Amino acid sequence: SQVDPAVTLLDYLRNTVGLTGTKYGCGEGGCGACAVALSRWDGASNKEVFRSINSCLAPLVSVHGWAITTVEGLRMGKQKSGDGADEANVKEAADGNFHPIQKRIAQMNGLQCGYCTPGMVMTMYAALKKNPTATMQEMEAQFDGNICRCTGYRPILDTAKSFATDSDVKDMVCMRNHTKGCYDQKKWDIDFPDQLKNFTPGPLKFSRHGTTWVKPAGTLEAVYDALKQYPSSLPVVGRTSVGIYKPQPKKHASELKGIVSERKAKEETEKKADDSANLIYLDISDVPALTEVKEAKVNGKSGVLFGAACTIETVMQTLKSMNQKSTSFTPLVDHMAKVANHHVRGAGSVAGNLVLAKTKGFLSDLATIFLGAGCVVRMGSKAGSKDETMESFLSSDVMPSGSIVTGVFLPFLGEKSRFMSYRTAIRPVNSHAIINAAFSATVEIDAKTGAATSLSDVVVAFGGLMNHHQKGAHAIRVETVEKALTGPLTNDSFAKARAALKLVVDKEVSTGGGLRLEARMALPDVFLVRYLMSISDKNLDASLSSAASGLDVVRKTVTKSTHHFEFPDDHAPASLPISKPTGKLLASGSAKFGADVRIVAGTLFAAIIPARRAAATIKKIHLDLALKAPGVKGVLTKEDVGVKSYSCLGEPYPYPKEIGYAGTPVVIGEGDVVPFEGMGVGLILATSRRQAEAASRLVSIEYENLTKPIVDVKSAVKAGRIVPSKGMPLPMEMEKKQG
Numbered sequence: 165s166q167v168d169p170a171v172t173l174l175d176y177l178r179n180t181v182g183l184t185g186t187k188y189g190c191g192e193g194g195c196g197a198c199a200v201a202l203s204r205w206d207g208a209s210n211k212e213v214f215r216s217i218n219s220c221l222a223p224l225v226s227v228h229g230w231a232i233t234t235v236e237g238l239r240m241g242k243q244k245s246g247d248g249a250d251e252a253n254v255k256e257a258a259d260g261n262f263h264p265i266q267k268r269i270a271q272m273n274g275l276q277c278g279y280c281t282p283g284m285v286m287t288m289y290a291a292l293k294k295n296p297t298a299t300m301q302e303m304e305a306q307f308d309g310n311i312c313r314c315t316g317y318r319p320i321l322d323t324a325k326s327f328a329t330d331s332d333v334k335d336m337v338c339m340r341n342h343t344k345g346c347y348d349q350k351k352w353d354i355d356f357p358d359q360l361k362n363f364t365p366g367p368l369k370f371s372r373h374g375t376t377w378v379k380p381a382g383t384l385e386a387v388y389d390a391l392k393q394y395p396s397s398l399p400v401v402g403r404t405s406v407g408i409y410k411p412q413p414k415k416h417a418s419e420l421k422g423i424v425s426e427r428k429a430k431e432e433t434e435k436k437a438d439d440s441a442n443l444i445y446l447d448i449s450d451v452p453a454l455t456e457v458k459e460a461k462v463n464g465k466s467g468v469l470f471g472a473a474c475t476i477e478t479v480m481q482t483l484k485s486m487n488q489k490s491t492s493f494t495p496l497v498d499h500m501a502k503v504a505n506h507h508v509r510g511a512g513s514v515a516g517n518l519v520l521a522k523t524k525g526f527l528s529d530l531a532t533i534f535l536g537a538g539c540v541v542r543m544g545s546k547a548g549s550k551d552e553t554m555e556s557f558l559s560s561d562v563m564p565s566g567s568i569v570t571g572v573f574l575p576f577l578g579e580k581s582r583f584m585s586y587r588t589a590i591r592p593v594n595s596h597a598i599i600n601a602a603f604s605a606t607v608e609i610d611a612k613t614g615a616a617t618s619l620s621d622v623v624v625a626f627g628g629l630m631n632h633h634q635k636g637a638h639a640i641r642v643e644t645v646e647k648a649l650t651g652p653l654t655n656d657s658f659a660k661a662r663a664a665l666k667l668v669v670d671k672e673v674s675t676g677g678g679l680r681l682e683a684r685m686a687l688p689d690v691f692l693v694r695y696l697m698s699i700s701d702k703n704l705d706a707s708l709s710s711a712a713s714g715l716d717v718v719r720k721t722v723t724k725s726t727h728h729f730e731f732p733d734d735h736a737p738a739s740l741p742i743s744k745p746t747g748k749l750l751a752s753g754s755a756k757f758g759a760d761v762r763i764v765a766g767t768l769f770a771a772i773i774p775a776r777r778a779a780a781t782i783k784k785i786h787l788d789l790a791l792k793a794p795g796v797k798g799v800l801t802k803e804d805v806g807v808k809s810y811s812c813l814g815e816p817y818p819y820p821k822e823i824g825y826a827g828t829p830v831v832i833g834e835g836d837v838v839p840f841e842g843m844g845v846g847l848i849l850a851t852s853r854r855q856a857e858a859a860s861r862l863v864s865i866e867y868e869n870l871t872k873p874i875v876d877v878k879s880a881v882k883a884g885r886i887v888p889s890k891g892m893p894l895p896m897e898m899e900k901k902q903g
Contacts, residue, residue, distance in 0.1 A: 167225055169370045169377035169445065174198045174219040175854060177234060184760035185235040185282045185753015186219055188853075189311075193218040193407035193508050194594060196283040196310030201233040201290050205361045212356045215477070215510040216290035218309075221404050222511065225370050225377045226447060229363045233354050235282035235753040238263040238289060262748050264352055265289055268326060270747030272335050274319040278750025280312045285751055287506070288324050296349040300325040300332075300722045308593040309505025318725045325722070365450040373794035379447040384454070384570065388546045390446055391566050397444040399568050401473045402511030404504070405520055410861070449473050449513075454570060457482055462540050462551055467575035469542070472515035472568065476500060476530070479514050483574070490576040492537045492583035492604065499585045503529050505594045515541075515569040522558055525630070525637035529600050531558060532627035532639040533585045536602025537574055544570035558638040580606045581621070582699055586691045588683065592720075598680045599628030600639075601691040605649070607699055616653050616700035622646040624665075626688055629672040642668050645692070658696060665692055768797055771856035773846040773863045775838040778873040782834050784866040785845055793862055795855030800847040802833030841873070 177183045177200070189197030198220040204213045239261050262270075265288045275281040284307075291298055291306040303324040312320060326333040367386070368379040378394060380386035391397065448454055454473035462469065468486060470479055480500050483493040503509065503517075514530060518541065521528035534554050541557040543550045545567040577583055587600035604623040607616050624645045630637035644664040648657055665688055673684045732739045749755040773790075775782065787799055829836075831844045845865065850856035874880050 166372070167370050168372040168375070169223055169225050170373060170375045170854065171224050171852070172220055172854070173200070173217075173222045173224050173227055173232070175852065176224045177219060177232075178760075179763050179852070182762055183234050183236050183753070184756065184762075187279055187282060187757075188220060188759065189280070189283075191220050191857075193221045193404055194309070194311070194505070195280070196287060196307075196505070196507060197280050199283040199286040199290070199310070199507055201286060201293065202227060203231040203233065203356055204229060205356060205363065207361075214290070214293055215475070216286060216507050217402070217511045218404075218407075218507045221402070221407055221508075223377065223403060223445075225368065225379075226400075226403065226449070228368065228379075229360065229365055231357050231360055233286075233289075235266075235285050235751075237354060238285065239266060239752040239754070262752055263289075265292075265323075265327070266751040267748060269320070269323040270751045271743045272319050272323045272326070273743060273747070274315065274323040275744065275747055275750055276315040277313075278746070278755060279757065280310065280315075281751050282753045283310055284312070284320055284323075288327065290506075291324070292327060292349060293353065297329050298327075299330050300328040301720075303328050304722060305501070305720070306506055308501075309507045318723075318727070321723060322725075368447075374443070376444045377447060378444065379450070382451050384451060384544060387446070387448055387451060387454075387568065388544075388566065391568065392546070394444045394446065395565060397446040399446045399448050399516075399519075401447075401449045401513035401516055402475065402508075403445065404508050404512035405516065407508070408520075408526070409524060448568070460573065462542075462573045462575070465538070465575040467573055469571050469573045470514060472542075472570050472572065473513050474515075474572075476503060476509040476512055476514050476517065477506070479572075480509070490574075491579065491581050492574070492577045495583050495585055496533055496537060496574070499529060499533050499587065502587065502589075502593050514572050518557070518572065519563065519569060521638055523561055523563060523635070525561070525632050525634040527597055527600070527628050527632035527637075528639070529587060529597055529627070532600045532625050533602045534572070534574070535639050535641065536585060536604050536623050536625040537577070537583060538604070538623065540573040540575075541569055542571035542573065543567050555641055558640075561635045561638075577604065578606070580608070582607045584695050584698060586694065588687055597628060599626070599684050599687050601626050601688065601695075603692075603695040605699070609700075614700070618652050619649050619699075620651075622649045624649070624692070626691075628684055629669060629688070640672075644668065649696075653696075653700065661696075662689055662692060665689060768849045768851065769853040769856045770800075770847045770849055771853070771860040772844045773799075773848060773860050774842045775832070775845050775865060776841060777865070777867050777870065778838050778841040778843075779871045780867040781837050781869040782832065782845065782865060783868040785834055786864040786866065787846075789862040789864070790848060790859040793850075793855065793859040795851040796848060796859045797851065798849045800831075800849065801845070802831050802836075805831050837869075838867075 174186060174188060177186050178188065186200055187197040189195035196218070198218050199216055200219045202215050202217055205211075206213045263285075265285050269275060269281065269285060269288075274284070287306050287310050288303070291303055295302060304321055307317075307321065307324065322333050322335075325331055326335070365379070365382060367381045368377070370377045376394075378390055378397065380390040387399075391399075451471075451473060454471040456469075456471045457474060457478065458469055460467065460469040467490075468482060470482070480497050483497050483500075487493040487497070500509075504512065517526075517528050517530045518534070520526035521531035531554070535558070539554040541552050541554060543552060543557075543564065545564070549570060551573070581604060583602070583604045585600065585602040587597040589595040589597045602623070602625045604621070605619040606621040608618045608620075609615070610617050624642045625639055626642060627639035629640065642665060644667070645661045648661040648664050651657065669685060669688050673681065729741070744750075746755055773785075785801070790796060791799065831846060832838065833845060846863075848856045848859045848863075850859055874883055
């Protein structure tokens with residue numbers, strides 16, 4: 165009853181239990197430094213259910229009844245060596261009880277600073293736990309949610325691939341070939357604790373600091389009763405959405421002036437502060453009716469029905485196993501593999517993703533591709549269930565009172581159906597789409613020429629045309645394009661479809677504005693052409709024939725790299741390669757970083773209050789909301805630190821005279837000019853890191869004397885804002901000489 169529902173599993177592991185091997189990186193589920201393994205016993209199948217998650221996103225209360233394995237647990241895990249066991253493998257990791265993965269990544273120099281390494285180790289462990297016979301390609305694919313800033317991925321991936329059944333990796337440090345796998349899961353796996361095998365999830369309620377976590381009994385009726393009792397509650401499964409939608413305070417108009425349009429500034433300043441107070445989460449993750457997967461018939465069509473609490477990973481695994489039943493399932497899985505990352509897909513639910521698209525304007529890949537694939541959403545309430553088309557579900561940005569999504573249905577598409585989907589993002593994986601699309605049609609093929617002659621049941625869906633992350637924005641079907649393509653497929657229908665799409669794009673994108681405007685204007689036509697040319701390029705515009713090449717889905721192949729160096733005998737042993745001496749300590753989470761110092765009672769955590777507007781004068785700092793936030797004990801400002809305090813970054817940075825600084829100040833305050841965005845204006849002190857960071861976001865800063873910030877070299881040269889360097893002429897002087 166004393167557990168704070170807002171405390172994450174990561175905070176608990178690090179600050180309460182003292183297991184600091186699990187690291188805090190981005191805090192958004194994107195870097196993998198906090199990855200841990202979760203296991204639970206399934207009584208029906210009498211086996212362990214396993215997943216890996218980002219502990220920075222998971223509330224501690226959400227993992228009740230799960231067995232947690234951290235990087236420290238791998239080192240201290242039980243070593244098994246029964247009859248016929250490979251004793252050499254046991255001996256390999258016996259020194260210091262290091263797990264083979266921990267020792268291997270250290271000896272192959274798959275680490276440098278070592279901060280991300282525990283997450284890399286846990287990702288490898290999770291991959292082998294789920295699939296002991298994984299191939300090199302399957303091992304590589306697991307790392308879509310892990311980021312390393314200093315080592316370089318070649319030795320990390322080589323370490324992972326060295327455990328694959330088709331490994332051809334050579335360890336250049338120990339001069340050993342790792343071939344045909346060398347990991348015995350039975351020997352090195354962590355035993356599931358017996359005391360949790362008979363665990364039965366029960367109703368729970370935790371409430372503290374204005375946040376409440378409610379877990380009803382495992383029936384739909386109990387869920388509906390909880391919705392009635394807590395009408396403002398938010399149903400959750402993995403709660404991974406907090407990696408995207410964080411509490412945001414109300415902004416002062418001067419923070420936005422000169423950065424965004426007047427319309428956008430008005431929206432932002434009128435938006436209510438979405439602080440973390442009075443949040444009620446309704447945990448529906450353990451309701452059997454919401455985790456069931458079964459074949460069903462909905463609206464006269466056969467397909468597969470997923471319970472709303474099924475994770476994205478579960479949906480992918482099911483579609484992959486049933487790919488022979490529908491032509492859409494393989495393309496769907498290929499696209500879903502680019503959504504978020506393994507850790508998020510293993511925790512986040514498919515229904516939760518769709519609800520974000522409906523209520524938040526989230527540019528969901530699932531909403532777009534499910535719209536294109538004919539998905540039906542099943543809504544449930546005390547009054548009964550109701551099936552909605554995906555289009556109808558997305559048309560409103562509010563969830564009906566007392567209702568939740570209970571199921572997601574994907575129909576089987578026949579052999580003549582051709583489904584394809586596309587997306588563009590700043591990265592292939594682990595990155596939100598800029599724009600996406602899905603197309604489906606029943607295609608009639610000329611038996612003699614192989615050309616597509618006509619289309620029917622055409623679906624054309626786009627996401628990202630509207631300005632996303634705004635309520636009301638959602639994926640749409642473009643009916644005018646569908647109508648133009650229905651019937652004989654000719655150059656004329658092709659041209660009409662493209663023209664119809666252009667009208668829609670011009671209306672939706674240009675008026676909506678938003679990020680990456682040019683890409684969102686151009687890409688819809690590119691996606692449409694790619695789809696139509698992939699169906700048939702034999703009877704369409706010859707000038708577009710080049711678009712037909714390479715249109716099939718490009719699946720990532722195993723990365724290949726070579727490294728070569730010589731070992732001069734006359735300098736041995738100095739010339740011989742060695743592993744990093746502290747590598748095993750870093751790989752096992754035993755090494756201590758500055759943030760790993762054990763927290764003692766009464767310790768306060770600090771969070772910087774950043775200035776969000778450069779080249780402006782701070783008029784007023786509004787601290788009242790932050791000081792009232794839960795756990796906040798005080799604030800340090802310029803007056804507390806001292807007006808003449810400067811950072812110790814070598815020689816003082818020579819700011820231009822008009823700014824008035826002799827060096828780099830530690831903190832600035834009211835009346836000061838902000839030299840760069842993110843400059844600290846104070847420190848919030850609170851009883852936890854999470855509370856300090858949340859309170860920092862509640863500070864509002866009022867600015868005056870706003871000028872345009874200088875953010876590129878040419879502008880700096882033009883304004884004379886150049887730091888002189890001894891012996892080197894300034895750019896302006898060089899231009900004069902060249903002139």
